[in-house]
Amino acid sequence: MATLVTSxxxxxxxxxxxxxxxxxxxxxxxxxxxxxxxxxxxxVLEVNExxxxxxxxxxxxxxxxxxxxxxxxxxxxxxxxxxSNVLICGSRVPSYLSFAARVIVxxxxxxxxxxxxxxxxxxxxxxxxxxxxxxxHEGNRGTFLLRREPAQSP
Numbered sequence: 001m002a003t004l005v006t007s008x009x010x011x012x013x014x015x016x017x018x019x020x021x022x023x024x025x026x027x028x029x030x031x032x033x034x035x036x037x038x039x040x041x042x043x044v045l046e047v048n049e050x051x052x053x054x055x056x057x058x059x060x061x062x063x064x065x066x067x068x069x070x071x072x073x074x075x076x077x078x079x080x081x082x083x084s085n086v087l088i089c090g091s092r093v094p095s096y097l098s099f100a101a102r103v104i105v106x107x108x109x110x111x112x113x114x115x116x117x118x119x120x121x122x123x124x125x126x127x128x129x130x131x132x133x134x135x136x137h138e139g140n141r142g143t144f145l146l147r148r149e150p151a152q153s154p
Protein backbone atom coordinates (compact mmCIF):
# COMPACT_ATOMS: atom_id res chain seq x y z
CA MET A 1 0.00 0.00 0.00
CA ALA A 2 1.38 3.37 -1.00
CA THR A 3 1.44 6.18 1.53
CA LEU A 4 0.91 9.78 0.60
CA VAL A 5 3.85 11.89 1.65
CA THR A 6 3.19 15.59 2.03
CA SER A 7 5.77 18.15 2.81
CA UNK A 8 5.32 20.71 5.59
CA UNK A 9 5.34 23.44 2.91
CA UNK A 10 2.41 21.84 1.10
CA UNK A 11 0.38 21.54 4.32
CA UNK A 12 1.20 25.14 5.20
CA UNK A 13 0.01 26.33 1.77
CA UNK A 14 -3.25 24.40 2.18
CA UNK A 15 -3.77 25.84 5.65
CA UNK A 16 -3.15 29.38 4.37
CA UNK A 17 -5.57 28.80 1.48
CA UNK A 18 -8.32 27.48 3.78
CA UNK A 19 -7.91 30.29 6.32
CA UNK A 20 -7.89 32.89 3.50
CA UNK A 21 -11.07 31.47 1.95
CA UNK A 22 -12.77 31.44 5.36
CA UNK A 23 -11.76 35.06 6.04
CA UNK A 24 -13.02 36.18 2.61
CA UNK A 25 -16.33 34.38 3.22
CA UNK A 26 -16.78 36.06 6.59
CA UNK A 27 -15.97 39.47 5.09
CA UNK A 28 -18.35 38.91 2.16
CA UNK A 29 -21.26 37.80 4.35
CA UNK A 30 -20.73 40.28 7.22
CA UNK A 31 -23.70 42.66 7.48
CA UNK A 32 -23.10 46.19 6.21
CA UNK A 33 -24.34 48.24 9.14
CA UNK A 34 -24.06 51.98 9.65
CA UNK A 35 -22.68 53.02 13.08
CA UNK A 36 -25.02 56.04 13.14
CA UNK A 37 -27.99 53.65 13.38
CA UNK A 38 -26.67 51.42 16.18
CA UNK A 39 -28.55 51.84 19.46
CA UNK A 40 -32.02 51.84 20.96
CA UNK A 41 -34.66 53.88 19.15
CA UNK A 42 -38.30 54.78 19.56
CA UNK A 43 -40.22 53.97 16.38
CA VAL A 44 -42.87 56.56 15.56
CA LEU A 45 -45.35 56.45 12.68
CA GLU A 46 -45.54 59.95 11.24
CA VAL A 47 -49.17 60.53 10.22
CA ASN A 48 -51.54 63.39 11.06
CA GLU A 49 -50.77 62.76 14.71
CA UNK A 50 -47.48 60.93 15.43
CA UNK A 51 -48.03 57.52 17.00
CA UNK A 52 -45.40 55.62 19.02
CA UNK A 53 -45.19 52.05 17.74
CA UNK A 54 -42.53 50.77 20.10
CA UNK A 55 -38.81 50.53 20.71
CA UNK A 56 -36.28 48.83 18.48
CA UNK A 57 -32.63 48.10 19.05
CA UNK A 58 -30.22 48.03 16.12
CA UNK A 59 -27.09 46.07 17.07
CA UNK A 60 -23.69 46.64 15.48
CA UNK A 61 -23.58 43.02 14.27
CA UNK A 62 -26.69 43.49 12.11
CA UNK A 63 -29.31 42.13 14.52
CA UNK A 64 -32.57 44.01 15.03
CA UNK A 65 -34.51 43.46 18.26
CA UNK A 66 -37.94 44.79 19.15
CA UNK A 67 -37.97 45.64 22.84
CA UNK A 68 -41.43 46.99 23.54
CA UNK A 69 -43.83 47.05 20.63
CA UNK A 70 -47.52 47.70 20.48
CA UNK A 71 -48.29 45.84 17.26
CA UNK A 72 -45.16 45.51 15.18
CA UNK A 73 -45.24 42.44 13.00
CA UNK A 74 -41.48 41.94 13.37
CA UNK A 75 -41.69 40.79 16.97
CA UNK A 76 -38.76 38.37 16.97
CA UNK A 77 -35.09 39.22 16.36
CA UNK A 78 -34.37 40.02 12.75
CA UNK A 79 -31.57 41.64 10.77
CA UNK A 80 -30.83 45.08 9.34
CA UNK A 81 -28.34 46.74 7.02
CA UNK A 82 -27.84 49.97 5.10
CA UNK A 83 -27.28 49.96 1.35
CA SER A 84 -26.75 53.35 -0.29
CA ASN A 85 -29.60 55.49 1.03
CA VAL A 86 -31.85 52.57 2.03
CA LEU A 87 -32.38 50.88 5.41
CA ILE A 88 -33.24 47.20 4.85
CA CYS A 89 -34.85 45.22 7.68
CA GLY A 90 -35.42 41.49 7.57
CA SER A 91 -33.94 38.89 5.28
CA ARG A 92 -35.09 37.37 2.06
CA VAL A 93 -35.06 33.70 1.12
CA PRO A 94 -31.97 33.25 -1.11
CA SER A 95 -32.71 33.15 -4.85
CA TYR A 96 -31.25 29.65 -5.22
CA LEU A 97 -34.06 28.47 -2.92
CA SER A 98 -36.80 30.20 -4.93
CA PHE A 99 -38.14 26.85 -6.15
CA ALA A 100 -38.76 25.83 -2.53
CA ALA A 101 -39.82 29.27 -1.30
CA ARG A 102 -43.46 28.58 -2.11
CA VAL A 103 -43.31 25.77 0.47
CA ILE A 104 -40.73 27.11 2.94
CA VAL A 105 -42.08 30.64 3.46
CA UNK A 106 -45.71 29.71 4.29
CA UNK A 107 -44.48 26.93 6.57
CA UNK A 108 -42.10 29.23 8.45
CA UNK A 109 -44.79 31.95 8.71
CA UNK A 110 -47.06 29.38 10.32
CA UNK A 111 -44.35 27.99 12.64
CA UNK A 112 -42.95 31.35 13.78
CA UNK A 113 -46.12 33.43 13.67
CA UNK A 114 -44.20 36.10 11.73
CA UNK A 115 -45.94 37.27 8.55
CA UNK A 116 -42.68 38.96 7.50
CA UNK A 117 -40.59 35.77 7.51
CA UNK A 118 -38.50 35.55 4.37
CA UNK A 119 -39.18 39.14 3.35
CA UNK A 120 -37.36 42.43 3.49
CA UNK A 121 -38.81 45.78 4.45
CA UNK A 122 -37.04 48.68 2.74
CA UNK A 123 -37.03 52.30 3.89
CA UNK A 124 -35.59 55.27 2.06
CA UNK A 125 -33.45 57.31 4.47
CA UNK A 126 -34.76 60.87 4.15
CA UNK A 127 -32.92 62.52 7.04
CA UNK A 128 -30.28 61.27 9.45
CA UNK A 129 -28.85 62.94 12.54
CA UNK A 130 -27.45 61.62 15.81
CA UNK A 131 -30.85 61.56 17.56
CA UNK A 132 -33.32 61.38 14.69
CA UNK A 133 -33.70 59.33 11.51
CA UNK A 134 -36.58 59.98 9.12
CA UNK A 135 -37.56 57.02 6.93
CA UNK A 136 -40.02 56.60 4.07
CA HIS A 137 -41.36 53.11 3.43
CA GLU A 138 -40.62 52.14 -0.18
CA GLY A 139 -44.02 50.46 -0.49
CA ASN A 140 -45.66 53.84 0.25
CA ARG A 141 -46.85 52.68 3.68
CA GLY A 142 -45.96 55.92 5.34
CA THR A 143 -43.16 57.86 6.96
CA PHE A 144 -41.46 56.60 10.09
CA LEU A 145 -39.26 58.37 12.58
CA LEU A 146 -36.57 56.75 14.69
CA ARG A 147 -35.88 58.83 17.82
CA ARG A 148 -32.91 57.87 19.95
CA GLU A 149 -33.77 56.89 23.50
CA PRO A 150 -33.02 59.88 25.80
CA ALA A 151 -30.68 57.87 28.05
CA GLN A 152 -28.49 56.94 25.08
CA SER A 153 -27.68 60.43 23.83
CA PRO A 154 -23.95 61.01 24.42
